[in-house]
Structures are given as structure tokens and as C-alpha cells.
Amino acid sequence: MLKWAIIFFVISLIAGFFGFSGVSAATATIARVLFAIFLIVFLVFLIMAVMAGNAVL
Template structure:
């Protein structure tokens, strides 16, 4: 789960970079939303793994 979250976070960062620089202006709003959604998912996955006591791979 954590690996998927990191993957999508990286995709959102790339989309954000393209959107914020004007290359794809229409995608900037979507990129902002995706960035924050996957940032929250990353934190949730990290906390849930820490609570369960699993070490990162």
C-alpha cells in the first residue's frame, strides 16, 4: 500500500511541476488536488505501518 502511495505521489509531483510551470495550465488544479490527496495517503500508510509494527522493506 505504501509503495502505491509513493508512486502516485511522484506522479502527482510531476503533474504539478508541469502544471505550475505553464506547460499544462489546465492540469494545475488537478495536480494540486492529487498532490494533497496522495500526501495524505502517504502519511496514513506510514502511520498504519508504524502502528502495526512492520519494518519498511
């Protein structure tokens, strides 16, 4: 998911460079949403891993 967020961010930068502001804004929004989803999933797995580690001890 992080890979796709980076890809959309790069597309947004390229589109912005060439003057396609609508495409740039849309891909930037997609990249932001994907990064937010990635961050939420990462934090959930991090919390689950810490809780599993504490259960083993």
C-alpha cells in the same frame, strides 16, 4: 502510493510552468490527497510493527 503522489506533483509543476493553472491545481490536489493517504497508511503500519515487536518481547 508515494510514487504516484510524486508523479502528480511533477505533472502539477510542469503544468504550472506552461500556464495550465486548472490542470496544475487539480493535479496538486490529487498529489496532496495521495500523500495524506500514504502518510496515514505508513503510520498505521508503523504502530502495528511497534505493537508486534512489544508482543514478542
